[in-house]
Amino acid sequence: MFDIVVVGAGPAGYSAAINARKRDKSVVVIGQHTGWLAKAEKIENYPGMPDISGEEMLSIMRDQALAMGAQVRPGVVHQVIDMGESFGLSLGADFVEAKKVILCTGAKQPKLLPGEEMFLGRGVSYCGTCDAMLYRGKHVAVVAQGHEAVSEANFLAGLCQSVTFFGKQEEALDPRVIVCDEKVEAIFGDDRARGVVAQGREIPFDGVFIFRDAMALSALMSGLSASGAFIRVDRQMRTNIPGVFAAGDCTGLPLQVAKAVGEGCIAALAAAQEIK
Ligand SMILES: Cc1cc2nc3c(=O)[nH]c(=O)nc-3n(C[C@H](O)[C@H](O)[C@H](O)COP(=O)(O)OP(=O)(O)OC[C@H]3O[C@@H](n4cnc5c(N)ncnc54)[C@H](O)[C@@H]3O)c2cc1C
Structure with a gap:
């Protein structure tokens, strides 16, 4: 200590x-x-x-x-x-x-995305290393707003069925990661589905990982x-x-x-x- x-x-x-x-x-x-x-x-x-x-x-x-x-x-x-x-x-x-x-x-x-706080721990995570196993074999989104996003996305790529990366790439991404140029505007969710809203469109995922420097x-x-x-x-x-x-x-x-x-x-x- x-x-x-x-x-x-x-x-x-x-x-x-x-x-x-x-x-x-x-x-x-x-x-x-x-x-x-x-x-x-x-x-x-x-x-x-x-x-x-x-x-x-x-x-x-x-x-x-x-x-x-x-x-x-x-x-x-x-x-x-x-x-x-x-x-x-x-x-x-x-x-x-x-x-x-x-x-x-x-x-x-950082400004939180609408819906982010509501779904934190229920589909939204800030830590790939901690929560990746919950999404093993599933489809996840990575919202990249910080330096750890690329390494965390690459780590998730080894466990998840698919990883879709929203944001700026500062290093090389694992070729399995899907890059999406659209800007994430919000997190949506209900009893049936959850995911991100990008350019006004709801895109469902099993989990959403948000990485920021603060x-x-x-x-x-x-x-x-x-x-x-x-x-x-x-x-x-x-x-x-x-x-x-x-x-x-x-x-x-x-x-x-x-x-x-x-x-x-x-x-x-x-x-x-x-x-x-
Ligand atoms: C372009 C520019 C020019 C400036 N010019 C001057 C000048 O001429 N003179 C002057 O006196 N001041 C200037 N400033 C202001 C000065 O930079 C700040 O006042 C100073 O850096 C404040 O220091 P700080 O340690 O409080 O915060 P910061 O320097 O902002 O450091 C805070 C750090 O904490 C990190 N952090 C936040 N949350 C977490 C978390 N949860 N876990 C881990 N890390 C976290 C941040 O990423 C950051 O690295 C300027 C600022 C800018 C942007």
């Missing part, structure tokens, strides 16, 4: 990890190297690092966190579960346990208090759930690296203080 788990590998997450290590706490950062900052061509307003690209800045932060002994694990956290004395985080087939959680998930929250807050952790799209925090970056902190763009404006880094630091120090 880790002392602290950080969800999101951006400036807030790396700052939280660096400062947790300064308090000698074990810490793991979970996330992809693809956050908002990587899109910034140039950052000119962060003290001490003038004229640097977002990608470069992110790499330096990551290397610093690693050098200080933080672990960095690629993946998307699907759910944070409050287990009383600790927290369990599911990332595909993997599971991480920690005493404290710091959410650094950024401002860019999760909607409501799906990530139930009971988390939010104000619009932002997580509510106090000045110590504590959320309404004891043991859960939040930092960076996910707590509100201004959406700036300096604020994200500062909040990551405060959250880590406050979390470390609560660990006996």
Whole structure:
């Protein structure tokens, strides 16, 4: 079990990890190297690092966190579960346990498809590795909105009767995967059938797998208090759930690296203080 788990590998997450290590706490950062900052061509307003690209800045932060002994694990956290004395985080087939959680998930929250929440766990899944066996020999759709979509589709192709891939391909797909250019607009379902709606047309499938690089807050952790799209925090970056902190763009404006880094630091120090 880790002392602290950080969800999101951006400036807030790396700052939280660096400062947790300064308090000698074990810490793991979970996330992809693809956050908002990587899109910034140039950052000119962060003290001490003038004229640097977002990608470069992110790499330096990551290397610093690693050098200080933080672990960095690629993946998307699907759910944070409050287990009383600790927290369990599911990332595909993997599971991480920690005493404290710091959410650094950024401002860019995915928009759920109409019907998605209603059929989650009843035909809709976020994890191929976890749920593929339920659809062995069946027909499934993959809605690709994240980096894991291709590898998960290729994995499903080995088990399912058919896999239909909706979305952008960033790597080579298994030749058994059927590629469909249509955009998925919704998930439909009733007692008889379930599937996706694309270009106004209902296409039935036994299961629909949706892969994204981030999760909607409501799906990530139930009971988390939010104000619009932002997580509510106090000045110590504590959320309404004891043991859960939040930092960076996910707590509100201004959406700036300096604020994200500062909040990551405060959250880590406050979390470390609560660990006996
Ligand atoms: C084009 C552009 C230019 C910018 N220019 C500047 C600038 O000049 N100066 C400045 O100060 N700021 C700038 N910004 C804003 C800056 O990038 C953000 O304020 C900063 O990155 C916020 O850091 P963060 O760690 O809070 O969130 P992010 O950098 O968004 O990182 C959050 C990370 O969490 C991940 N994540 C989300 N959910 C999950 C999950 N469930 N599991 C695992 N990982 C998850 C996301 O994929 C992402 O990698 C710019 C942004 C953009 C897009």
